[in-house]
Amino acid sequence: MNEEELREFINSPDTVDFIVRGNDILDSFLRENPNVVATQTLAGRYVVCYTKASQFMDTLSRMGSNYVSSLPVVLGLLGRPEVEASGIGGIHRQPYLGLRGRGVLVGIVDTGIDYTQPVFRYEDGTSKIQAIFDQSAVGTPPEGFFFGAEYTHAQINEALASENPYEIVPQRDTDGHGTFLASVAAGREVDGFLGAAPDAELVVVKLKRARPFYTDLFAVPPDQPNAFGSTAVMIGVEYILEKAQELNRPVVICLGIGTNSGSHDGFSIFEEYLSEISNLVGVCLCIAAGNESQARHHTQGRISAVGEFQNIDISVTNESSVIYTTIWSGVADRMSVAVRSPTGELAARIPPKSATITTTNLVFEQSSVQVAYFFPLEGSGGQLTAVRVNNAIPGIWTITVYGDLVLDGGFNAWLPLTGMSSPGIEFLAANPNYTITVPATTVGALCIGAYNILDDSLYPSSSWGPTRINMMAPDLCAPGVNVEGIYPTGPGTMTGTSAAAAITAGACALMLQWGVVNGNDVSMSTYQIRAYLIRGCRRSPTVFYPNTQWGYGALDLVQTFNLMRETR
Structure with missing residues (x-):
C-alpha cells in the first residue's frame, strides 16, 4: 500500500x-x-x-x-513541588554550581501541554518548548512516524506571536495533567512560581487514546478519556529520544502514567524497551510508582500442593459492572480457575490450555464469565490467567484458584488501575504490597513514590513495592501532596506520585547539566543518577531502609551533591 x-x-x-x-x-x-x-x-x-x-x-x-x-496494555494518569524540601532550591542558590537545567531537555509523555502559559515562555515571548508531537491530531507526522502531527519550535513561536495561536498550533491539553507536570519539572519563574529545572527546555508528547479494541479488552469505561496504549507511550518516548539526538542534548523523560495490567516483573516488551532506554548515555528515565496501595486492587495467595486451592473474593457494589482481573503465577506451577457468582451459580473449573478463551454464560445472573490462560510467558516462563465477568451483579464473586502443578505455589492478582474499570470493585483480602504500577517496575528506571512535606509522612496512596521479582521499589520518595504547579486554567495543586516524579525529573535535569553539559561526567545515564540520588536521600533514624514504602528515603539534592563532592 x-x-x-x-x-x-x-x-x-x-x-x-x-x-x-x-x-x-x-x-x-x-x-x-x-x-x-x-x-x-x-x-x-x-x-x-x-x-x-x-x-x-x-x-x-x-x-x-x-x-x-x-x-499492549492500557495506562491511566497517576495523580490529580516543593523545591526546598527536595534540596533543589538549595542547589539553585549555589553560585558556583549554577545548575538550573541549562542545555538539558525534559520530555513529557502525557496529556499534552498548554504552550501559551507564561511559565513556558521566555522574556521575549518565545517558547522554551522545542517540539510537540500530538498523537491525537490529524496532520503532518514527524519524519519516520505514521500518525499524529508534529509542531516545531518555529511553528510554536509563530503561533505565540499571532492573535489566534490555536489556528497555527491547535494542540491543547484538555485535561491539564501534562501541563502541570511540565511546569513542575521545568517551569520558568513567573509570579512566584518556579519549576525544578527552570532553564531546561521541553519536548512534549500528547498521547492518543487507546484503540477501541484494547479499551474493550481491558474493560475501560467508555467515558474515561485518559486511557493510553503502551505502544503509543513507546512511540512517544522514541520521538523524544530522536529530538534529543537531533538537538544533541541530554534528556530526562518523565512518565506520570501507569497500569495494573502486566506482569509487574520487568519482562514485558514495554518494560524491556524502557529498561534499554534507561541505559543510554545522556538519558534519564523517571517513572511514577502509582497511587494504588490503598485501592484494594491487589491480592496474593499460595497453594501448597497439587489438588489444593485458594479463593479470591471480589466485592462488587454496582449493577452491570465488569470485573477484569489478571492472576500471575510462576514458571514451575500450573493453575486453573473456577468462578462462583454471589447467588452460588458456578462457572466450572476450566482446564488450562494456553492462548485459549473459554466463555460460560450464567443462567440466573445473565452474566458471562470469560477465562483465558497464557503460558509459558516470554521472559519469566510463568502463567497468566485472565478472568472477565460481564454484567456482574452486586455481591461477592469468588475465583477459586486450583493447583494443577505446584512447586512454588505463589500467585498475585490485580484489578485495573483506579478509574480504569467499573467503580466499586475490590478484593476482600487486599494486600498493599506489590502495588507498584507498570511501567515503574522497569529494571533500571527511577521509580518515585510520594510523601507529604508538612509532616514528613508517606502519602497514604503511594504504591508499595517490591516488584514481582522482589526488586526493591520505589527507589525514593519526593514531595507529592498538594504540590503547586500550573494548569491550563492557571495555578493549582496536585497530589500523587506523578507530581513527585515530575519534581524528581527536574532534579535529574540538574544532574545531567552538571554531568553531561558541564563535562563532569559525560557518560551519565539513569543508573548513575539513580545511585547518586539514593545515596543522598534523607532518612529517618527511626525507620529501617530500604523499605517497600519509602525505598531508600526522601529526595535531597543538596545532600546528593555534598556526597558527590566528597568522592571526587
Whole structure:
C-alpha cells in the first residue's frame, strides 16, 4: 500500500497495534502474513506492527510465545513541588554550581501541554518548548512516524506571536495533567512560581487514546478519556529520544502514567524497551510508582500442593459492572480457575490450555464469565490467567484458584488501575504490597513514590513495592501532596506520585547539566543518577531502609551533591 493508504489503515478504529522483537523469525512471519503491516523500529530492535482487529487474536496466537509480551496494555494518569524540601532550591542558590537545567531537555509523555502559559515562555515571548508531537491530531507526522502531527519550535513561536495561536498550533491539553507536570519539572519563574529545572527546555508528547479494541479488552469505561496504549507511550518516548539526538542534548523523560495490567516483573516488551532506554548515555528515565496501595486492587495467595486451592473474593457494589482481573503465577506451577457468582451459580473449573478463551454464560445472573490462560510467558516462563465477568451483579464473586502443578505455589492478582474499570470493585483480602504500577517496575528506571512535606509522612496512596521479582521499589520518595504547579486554567495543586516524579525529573535535569553539559561526567545515564540520588536521600533514624514504602528515603539534592563532592 502507498503512504496515504498506510496512514489511513494505521489510523482506522478497526486496526490494532502491537510490538514484537525484530528477528529473522519475525521477517519470515511478515512475509507469510500480508495482513500484518510492520512500520517503524524502536530502539533498533522493537518493531511496531498493525493488523485488523478481527484478525488480531488469531495473528498473535500464531506467533507463539511472543503473544502476551506483545499485547499492549492500557495506562491511566497517576495523580490529580516543593523545591526546598527536595534540596533543589538549595542547589539553585549555589553560585558556583549554577545548575538550573541549562542545555538539558525534559520530555513529557502525557496529556499534552498548554504552550501559551507564561511559565513556558521566555522574556521575549518565545517558547522554551522545542517540539510537540500530538498523537491525537490529524496532520503532518514527524519524519519516520505514521500518525499524529508534529509542531516545531518555529511553528510554536509563530503561533505565540499571532492573535489566534490555536489556528497555527491547535494542540491543547484538555485535561491539564501534562501541563502541570511540565511546569513542575521545568517551569520558568513567573509570579512566584518556579519549576525544578527552570532553564531546561521541553519536548512534549500528547498521547492518543487507546484503540477501541484494547479499551474493550481491558474493560475501560467508555467515558474515561485518559486511557493510553503502551505502544503509543513507546512511540512517544522514541520521538523524544530522536529530538534529543537531533538537538544533541541530554534528556530526562518523565512518565506520570501507569497500569495494573502486566506482569509487574520487568519482562514485558514495554518494560524491556524502557529498561534499554534507561541505559543510554545522556538519558534519564523517571517513572511514577502509582497511587494504588490503598485501592484494594491487589491480592496474593499460595497453594501448597497439587489438588489444593485458594479463593479470591471480589466485592462488587454496582449493577452491570465488569470485573477484569489478571492472576500471575510462576514458571514451575500450573493453575486453573473456577468462578462462583454471589447467588452460588458456578462457572466450572476450566482446564488450562494456553492462548485459549473459554466463555460460560450464567443462567440466573445473565452474566458471562470469560477465562483465558497464557503460558509459558516470554521472559519469566510463568502463567497468566485472565478472568472477565460481564454484567456482574452486586455481591461477592469468588475465583477459586486450583493447583494443577505446584512447586512454588505463589500467585498475585490485580484489578485495573483506579478509574480504569467499573467503580466499586475490590478484593476482600487486599494486600498493599506489590502495588507498584507498570511501567515503574522497569529494571533500571527511577521509580518515585510520594510523601507529604508538612509532616514528613508517606502519602497514604503511594504504591508499595517490591516488584514481582522482589526488586526493591520505589527507589525514593519526593514531595507529592498538594504540590503547586500550573494548569491550563492557571495555578493549582496536585497530589500523587506523578507530581513527585515530575519534581524528581527536574532534579535529574540538574544532574545531567552538571554531568553531561558541564563535562563532569559525560557518560551519565539513569543508573548513575539513580545511585547518586539514593545515596543522598534523607532518612529517618527511626525507620529501617530500604523499605517497600519509602525505598531508600526522601529526595535531597543538596545532600546528593555534598556526597558527590566528597568522592571526587
